[in-house]
Amino acid sequence: MTIAAPPKRTFDPMLPRTGHYRPIPETEDKAFSVWLQGQFDEILSLSEAPPRCPHCESGQTVLATRAAHPKPVLPVFRCIACDVHFRRTTGTPLSGLKFRKLSLFICLLSQQRPVTEAAEAIGVKAVTVKRWIERTREWILQLDPTGHWDAKVRLGMEIRPDIPCPNCGETDHMHYRGFASDDGDRLFRCNACGQFARLSNVLRDQEPGFVLEHRVIARPPSSRRKR
Ligand SMILES: [Zn+2]
Numbered sequence: 001m002t003i004a005a006p007p008k009r010t011f012d013p014m015l016p017r018t019g020h021y022r023p024i025p026e027t028e029d030k031a032f033s034v035w036l037q038g039q040f041d042e043i044l045s046l047s048e049a050p051p052r053c054p055h056c057e058s059g060q061t062v063l064a065t066r067a068a069h070p071k072p073v074l075p076v077f078r079c080i081a082c083d084v085h086f087r088r089t090t091g092t093p094l095s096g097l098k099f100r101k102l103s104l105f106i107c108l109l110s111q112q113r114p115v116t117e118a119a120e121a122i123g124v125k126a127v128t129v130k131r132w133i134e135r136t137r138e139w140i141l142q143l144d145p146t147g148h149w150d151a152k153v154r155l156g157m158e159i160r161p162d163i164p165c166p167n168c169g170e171t172d173h174m175h176y177r178g179f180a181s182d183d184g185d186r187l188f189r190c191n192a193c194g195q196f197a198r199l200s201n202v203l204r205d206q207e208p209g210f211v212l213e214h215r216v217i218a219r220p221p222s223s224r225r226k227r
Pocket residue numbers: 053054055056057058079080081082083084
């Protein structure tokens with residue numbers, strides 16, 4: 001029996017890491033956005049048809065409160081069997097989240113961009129977008145445990161090329177550092193030896209069929225947050 005490897009997340013090494021010096025091009029995965037929007041439409045639906053109870057799975061459920069302005073935002077249901085109130089989001093990772101400009105967030109989620117840029121576009125704090133990404137990814141993995149759709153999420157992920165330094169041979173020390181001014185080649189710098197390398201040179205030295213992979217790096221928590 002073979003176990004299918006989890007789908008790989010693909011990144012484009014030629015995209016700038018930040019939009020400071022040149023704008024980051026649109027890289028939305030439209031199929032992902034359509035799928036995710038459909039899932040959101042269902043869970044955030046104003047439909048008053050009672051769903052099954054998330055606690056006891058009973059179908060003996062009724063509408064308790066209509067959605068209204070300003071509250072409740074979503075219709076509230078009651079389970080007759082276990083006498084609890086719930087929304088469609090109850091018991092899911094989306095419970096308690098208040099999304100703003102949801103379709104813009106969905107459009108950004110598959111794109112290789114920093115969180116700060118997305119936060120500015122949406123008009124919320126970066127920590128808020130980070131929380132939305134985390135919870136939405138949890139939910140996506142519940143909806144699709146194969147990881148196919150989760151592998152499309154790239155927003156806010158910091159990447160390192162998974163390649164040893166061509167100068168000193170250290171692994172896991174290369175990172176992207178700008179573009180060559182003459183021909184626009186992608187530049188790497190090695191943290192271990194401090195040398196720069198060009199992407200095209202590194203790729204030229206590989207075996208035929210080589211595919212440049214990337215590691216997603218987790219940034220250590222900001223020291224400013226502790227205050
Ligand atoms: Zn129940």
